[in-house]
Each structure stands twice: as structure tokens, then as C-alpha cells.
Amino acid sequence: MKELVIVSGKGGTGKTSLTAAFAALAANHVVSDCDVDAPNLHLLLAPQVEKTEDFIASKVASIDPELCTECYACKESCRFDAISEELIVDPILCEGCGVCKLVCPVDAVTLTDSLSGYIYTSATEYCPMAHALLLPGEANSGKLVARVRQLAKELAKEKGKDLLLVDGPPGIACSTIAAISGASAGIVVVEPTVPAIHDMERALQLFVHFQIPVMVVINKFDLNLQKTKGVEAYCAEHGVEVIGRVPFDDVMIQAVVAGKPVVVYAPKHKLTQALRGIWEKIEERLAHHDS
Ligand code: SF4
Numbered sequence: 001m002k003e004l005v006i007v008s009g010k011g012g013t014g015k016t017s018l019t020a021a022f023a024a025l026a027a028n029h030v031v032s033d034c035d036v037d038a039p040n041l042h043l044l045l046a047p048q049v050e051k052t053e054d055f056i057a058s059k060v061a062s063i064d065p066e067l068c069t070e071c072y073a074c075k076e077s078c079r080f081d082a083i084s085e086e087l088i089v090d091p092i093l094c095e096g097c098g099v100c101k102l103v104c105p106v107d108a109v110t111l112t113d114s115l116s117g118y119i120y121t122s123a124t125e126y127c128p129m130a131h132a133l134l135l136p137g138e139a140n141s142g143k144l145v146a147r148v149r150q151l152a153k154e155l156a157k158e159k160g161k162d163l164l165l166v167d168g169p170p171g172i173a174c175s176t177i178a179a180i181s182g183a184s185a186g187i188v189v190v191e192p193t194v195p196a197i198h199d200m201e202r203a204l205q206l207f208v209h210f211q212i213p214v215m216v217v218i219n220k221f222d223l224n225l226q227k228t229k230g231v232e233a234y235c236a237e238h239g240v241e242v243i244g245r246v247p248f249d250d251v252m253i254q255a256v257v258a259g260k261p262v263v264v265y266a267p268k269h270k271l272t273q274a275l276r277g278i279w280e281k282i283e284e285r286l287a288h289h290d291s
Pocket residue numbers: 060061077078079080081082083089093094095096097098099100101
């Protein structure tokens with residue numbers, strides 16, 4: 001099975017709109033939304049949830065007042081100031097490190113699982129989908145991304161699919177690394193602006209580091225032709241293929257408002273024709289990659 005990860009150096013480049021379009025154009029595939037800090041793909045693919053699992057990423061401490069002898073060893077040892085003068089643990093500040101349990105002389109501290117989010121298996125009009133929701137204030141998004149990818153692969157195997165499309169997180173944080181490591185190929189979506197080009201460079205370096213073939217799609221290329229040339233020149237110099245240029249068009253925004261991939265919302269539109277052409281080229285490239 002091939003795995004194609006779509007990322008961007010920063011948020012707001014249209015990555016999710018393009019992923020939704022490709023999800024509607026691809027065949028025999030599964031899609032996963034690994035942008036777990038700000039998931040949006042469900043707004044365009046309208047998944048019907050079939051299965052939900054809890055995501056437990058950490059523990060939280062609590063103190064049994066019946067057993068506690070008020071020695072304050074736990075409070076003095078807590079590096080996160082999570083234990084109050086009244087010896088009550090603040091679940092928001094507690095990092096679940098377990099030091100308080102270790103130092104307590106009377107075993108009055110208990111560590112319990114803390115719910116960090118939910119992972120979903122869903123059906124969409126276009127393909128099966130794995131996605132997630134990280135609860136507000138929760139960290140460990142890299143761990144959640146790894147679990148969503150694993151679930152998507154299991155789904156693909158179970159349903160006999162040969163392609164996994166991943167909407168990856170923007171930026172180059174650990175959640176992005178969790179989304180791209182081990183993938184067959186990647187796409188970096190970039191807009192022709194000064195910061196976007198800088199962010200694209202960093203995203204490309206991640207793929208180079210993990211030795212994953214990578215292509216670039218320039219979104220809204222006609223908003224700044226000079227910067228588009230800059231992106232193309234950078235890519236040519238570094239041996240990265242610009243697989244497509246997507247023009248700016250209001251129809252993309254209309255499709256988002258309608259909650260549909262643009263290729264479904266406006267099947268005969270010139271933007272859809274451009275996206276079809278880009279997807280065909282991506283499929284060709286994927287066919288030539290080894291894994
Ligand atoms: S588990 Fe760690 S962070 Fe939480 S209260 Fe105990 S020492 Fe503090």
C-alpha cells in the first residue's frame with residue numbers, strides 16, 4: 001500500500017481543500033486527517049462515524065485524604081506546582097509524571113488514565129476515513145497522529161485499499177514528523193508569499209531528512225507570479241518537482257462554504273480540471289515509487 005502525506009510549512013495554505021479534492025478523485029483508498037490540533041477535513045468529507053475509541057495519552061494524580069498524613073513531600077517534589085496548599089491536585093497542571101506517588105510514604109497517591117481525545121473510524125461518500133479530536137489543552141498530538149495513521153493503515157488492509165491519503169499537520173513539529181515518517185511520498189502545499197517559501201524550505205528538509213520523495217503544489221500561484229517563480233527556482237535548484245500550480249478562484253471558498261470538495265461542488269470548473277490534471281500526475285509518480 002502506498003501512503004501519500006500532504007503537508008504545508010504553515011497553516012492556511014489550502015492544504016485541506018486540496019486533500020479533500022484528491023480524496024474525491026482518488027480510487028481504492030483511505031483518507032486520514034492527521035492535523036489533529038486543528039482538524040478540518042471532516043467539514044469537507046462529511047464522515048459518518050462508525051467507531052469511536054478513547055485516546056489516553058497521560059495520567060493524572062489524586063490524593064486520598066483518608067490515607068494522607070500531610071507530610072507535604074509530594075507538594076515539595078512536584079515540579080509542575082500541581083498540588084495546592086490544601087493537598088489537592090490540579091488536573092490541568094498535573095503532567096502525570098508520578099513523582100508524587102514515588103515520594104509518598106503512605107501510598108496515598110493514585111495515578112489514573114486521563115482522557116486526551118477521541119479517535120474515529122468513519123465512512124464518507126468517497127472512501128473510509130480515520131480521524132481524531134484532541135481535547136482542549138491536551139498535548140501529545142504526535143502520539144495521536146501515530147495512532148490515527150496506524151488505524152488508517154488497519155482500515156486500508158481490512159477494506160483491501162491500496163492507497164492511504166494523509167492530511168498532515170502544518171509546520172515541522174513532532175506531530176508532522178509523526179505524520180510523514182515512513183510514508184511513500186509527500187506533497188508540500190505552498191502559497192507564493194515570502195514566509196510561505198521559507199516555511200516550505202523547512203518542510204522540504206524534513207522529507208529530505210527522512211529520505212521520502214517529495215513534490216510541491218503551488219496553490220493560488222497567480223496571486224504573485226514573481227514569488228511563484230521564486231518557489232519554482234528553489235525547487236529546481238534542490239531537485240524537487242513542482243507537480244502542479246493551482247490558480248486562485250472564489251469557487252474554492254464556495255465549495256468550503258457548501259462543505260464539499262471543490263471537484264464535487266464544481267465538477268466542470270477550470271479549477272477542477274486543473275486539480276484532475278495534478279492528481280493524474282501524482283498517481284503516475286506514486287506508481288513509480290517503490291513502497
Ligand atoms: S504526577 Fe507529577 S505533575 Fe502530577 S501532581 Fe504528581 S508530581 Fe505533580
